[in-house]
Structures are given as C-alpha cells and as structure tokens.
Amino acid sequence: MGAEAQKSTAATAHSAEPSTSHSEEAAASHSEEPQAPVASDSRESAGESGTDAKRRGPDRNGLVIAGATLAACAGLVVYGVINTPGSKPDAKAAPSAEVTYEVTGSGTVDISYRALGTSGTDAANTASGVRLPWKKTVDVPLGKDPVISIVLDEKGGQARCALAIRGRHVQSSTASGEFGRATCAGELPAPE
Template identity: 60%
Template sequence: MAGVALLACLGLVGYGMLDAGERPKPRAAPTAEVTYEVTGTGTAEISYLARSADGTATVEKDVTLPWRKSVRAPLGKAPTVAVLLDGKGGQAACTLAIRGRHVQRATAMGEFGRATCSGEVLSGGGEG
C-alpha cells in the first residue's frame, strides 16, 4: 500500500514538472506606435513617455532641433512630449501622432519657453 502511495506521489510530481512547461508565457502589455516631433532651431530639453510600466519619462538634454522619435507606448497611458527651450530662446513646436494619426501640436516661444503635447492611447489598433 505504501509503495502504491509513493508511486502516485511521484507520478503527480512528475506531471507537475511536465505541466509547468506547457503554461502560457505572460503577455507583454499591449502597445501602440507613438511619434513625437519637435521642430524649430537651436537647442532644447525634451521629455517624452515611451514603453515604461511605471510611466516615467525619458529626458534628453541639449537636443539640437529638429528632433523626432517613434516609440511603443502602453495602452491606457497618456503619451506626452514636452519641450523646454534654453536661455537663448527661439521658437519650437511639438507634435504628437498616435498610430500615424496627428493628435496635437503646441508651440514654445522665447527664453525658457515651454510646450507640451499629449494624447490618449486607446485599444483598437490591432497592435501589441
């Protein structure tokens, strides 16, 4: 009787080990393509949201304009690009496109001028 119980336990453990390999891998969060663009002349600090689970922004300093970046942004997050002109001033415009569709444009002017463009990434593009 003890031998039968031992074989049954070993069989269950073996099945559990085999079964572990058949479990589906966790899927990555669905995303959509987002294109950020800053036009103008001079240098600026640019911050933008990319594929980040914690929602932190990426900051690039002393960027020579014009600048463009395409990233994958998670659904349900608000992709945002912000531009801050340096002390020399000037003029710059940020634009945001989600899945190739223009969403917003804003302009920064003068010394330390600021502009922010944001949008919403909704499901429904078949991307991921």
C-alpha cells in the same frame, strides 16, 4: 598385594580422573580456542563493519556532493531557461500603441516624453540640450496618455512639438522665447 593393587588402581583411576579433567580442560581450552578466533572474527567483523562504516561515510559524502552538483546544474538550467533573451517580454508584446514625437524649429531644447520602458512598463524619458529637429517613434502602454514637453534654453528660439498616435496627427504646440515651454498630449484607450 591385593590391597596395594586396589590402591594403585584407585590412584590410577584418581590420576586418570585428573588427567581426564586435564583433557577436559584441554578440550575446553581447545573449544575456547575456536571461540577466541570467533571472537577475533567478530572483532574482524566489527572491523569490517567499521570499514563498511568508513565506506558508507565516503559513499554518503559522495551522494551529498552528487546531490549538490545536480542541484547546481538544475539551477543553472532553470536560470538559463528563465533568463533566455527570447523569454523576456518584447516591447511589442505588452499592450501598447506606436507614438511618434517630433520637435522642429530653431534653438536648443530639453525634451521629456512618455514611452514603454525596457522592463515593459511606463517610463518617463528625457533628452537634454537637443539641437533641432528631433523625432522619435516609441511604444506607449495602452491606458497611459502619450505626452511630450519641451523647454527652450536661455538663448530662446522657437520650437514646435507634434504628437502622432498610430501614424495619425493628434496635437501640436509651439514654444518661443527664453525658456519657452510647450506640451503636447494625446489619449490611448485602456487595454482590453
């Protein structure tokens, strides 16, 4: 019996060893189980980071939209400042002189004359089929000679053009007959 007891103790010890190894496996599996949730936690973290990425996407889109909206508003403000009626050059703001053109007489004439245009630059202006008398005061850029030309129509007549710079008479000329012509011109000093 002594030998049998030793065998039995050895078997128990042997069986205890496997059972210990089973418990070690169980412990390892238990230790793996917390690792599995850790892994799933890391997946959840990855999911959360994916959610964060999803959240960052709309946030970035929101920033892009906000930036575009801000740029559009700034553009409208700049356009409004630049395109304000008070910011456009006034006809008087450009260096110019006041010139009065006058045509008197009988008949119908075509008239061409120099004046400061709406853009603030020198411009040629015309008026066709004008019944007389006719008078116009305009600004002419300094350095450009004021000039007025008249042409009577096929019915003829007699017409006189006159030019005054800053209220002072400078020149006059007369046209008569069919398609009669006359031109009046003056001089303006160049701007300083």
